[in-house]
Amino acid sequence: MNTQTAEAQERHVLTITVDNEAGILAKIAGLFTARGYNIDSLTVADITDNHEVSRITIVTHGPPSIIDQIRAQLERLVPVHKVVDLTEVGPYIERELALIKVAGTGNFRVEALRVAEIFRAKVVDTTTSSFVFELTGSPDKIDTFVALMKELGLVEVGRTGVVGMVRGNTAI
């Protein structure tokens, strides 16, 4: 009954609403390191007019029993209001923004621009020998774009990490 069978790893997107107080991010990040949980990405920003509440999105992976532990551990922190496992609650969207710098001239430059159009990336900076693209999408889409750009003069990538939201007309 309690044999610890090797459970399959799952990827989960958690949103956590917290009191926007000093140290809360360190507390949450530290909880993950101290207990050996994985953080694939973490984003945070305050979401209320009075700056009192922040929303954190964490992408993690692990066996289901660990994902359940992560939720329970987060929920018992005093400044945490609510933890929602988007992966559990139903269809949701996740988006990430990336800035991608590509340097090159001639054919490389033309090709980079063409690929960017296909991905609906925006050009937010340009010189005669470079572009900075802004791309929003699922992490997969950004991965694919970055992989293509590697062949076309990629010099730098910056990514925000994921924010997620449940589909439909209700709040979590």
Added chain:
Amino acid sequence: MSTERSGAEILVESLVAKGVEFVFGYPGGAVLPIYDALFGEERIRHILVRHEAGAAHAAEGYARATGKPGVVLVTSGPGATNAVTGIADAFMDSIPMVVITGQVPTALIGTDAFQEADTVGITRHCTKHNYLVKDASELAAIVDEAFHIATAGRPGPVVIDIPKDVQIALAQWNGRAPQRRTRYAPQTMAPAADIANAVAMIAAAERPIFYTGGGVINAGPQASRLLRELQKLTGAPVTSTLMGLGAFPAGDPAWLGMLGMHGTYEANMAMNKADLIIALGARFDDRVTGRLDAFSPYSRKIHVDIDRASINKTVRVDLPVIGDCAIVLEQMIDAWLQAGHSAADLTDWQARIDGWRARKSLAYPDRGNEIMPQKAIERLYDLTRDRDPVISTEVGQHQMWAAQYFQFHGPNKWLTSGGLGTMGYGLPAAIGAQAGLPDALVIDIAGDASIQMNIQELGTATQYRLPVKVFVLNNEWMGMVRQWQELTYESRYSNSYSDSLPDFVKLAEAYGWKGIRITSMDELDAGIQAMIDHPGPVFVDCLVVKEVNCYPMIPSGAAHTDMILYGDDVAGTMDDAAKALV
């Protein structure tokens, strides 16, 4: 009517409002305003310890023995870092505690100022919650919330770090209870469906067992009373973790003794063969479960705990029941009676348990006039039982012998460092308990090595006329370390001998204590009696047989069925995987 008061004064008023009787502390630059506010304060008694670790453990002992939160006051930097062990200890053992630390003035924070330490950062992961107070006007609300957090739900330590300028700053004080934020409100009552399920499972079980832990103690004395009631209704036998001792009376026919690494044969075998485990306020710690994949393989498991994060952490259970042990026990009793359940016929189960009991796993050889440490504990128990004493311990073999051979009949009588296993806990914990219970007989059962870790607290007991007793089982070894070296490292005794021990009797006398040395069986009873009869603090140096080891023992990573009993040959070595286990 609202007046302006300093942050330090507001702090003191807020502590009084929370019913604080004792503060265990040590002054320093960054808390001088608070110490000044305490000067001449008659509503709060300050106990000046000799080291901040002592303050934290004393507050733990006070909390454990009285059920009220312990309060600590220390200065910034080294004051705070010295208290960290006690804070971590309280965190592991779920002890309600509020720790007030001074901090350098706000403007100096982050500049590596004199005696600056990032107390909030350092204690972040060993507190339930912590605060850096930025404004004196927030103090009253923070103190109020800190006590709520420390005591509600699964109890634990809360740190309030107060910069010196905030202690001096003036703020409005109206004496009214502050409006509390509603953000921390743990579930205490379990859903009725879970309760109905739980009692049905108990009624249907053929081999049930209660496995109880510190959560039953934390839920207050009524939880222990209700446990006894539910046990009577169901007939199921009871075992307990180290932290849970006293919730169920030792000596009751249903009592199996402690379980786990140094638990009794009957408790561990019953856990292994049970078809239903009812875990109450216990957390399936590795010292209890042994090898996880062999832990209680035939049982379904009900886990009652107020901390959802304790459930399914190491052992998967069939029915989680989230709530306060006292409330859930009451719900279970009601549901049991309402459903008209009656105790199942457990005759076969009891017969098997009696078979395991017959192994007499706590038996030990007689050594004539030499004192076996187990014997010393048994005599200590017999000669003090009419006083219903409070027992604290240090960490090591003596701690396990105290757990095995001292018998506890009620909650809040047993103070020990279970989760963190902190040597040096016992003496200050006894001092804290004695402060809270001035008429109780409070005894620290100690080891010769552990007692030296906070021996300076002898002075605290003297200063406050606290008649605590220290009873050292002196084996001239870090016995528990030596035992592991025998088991794992072919008796290579690397640094485990207690060399250069002080003359404990003289040392005690130097602190104004009475010192007694007991060297043989024919002195044992008289020595213990002299300790009890002396009205002041007494240090007993009891010389016991040195080479005795503590059994039964489940080696780390072994199954409950692989217990080593007294007389088994244990010397040897282990492979690297086994050596890596703690």
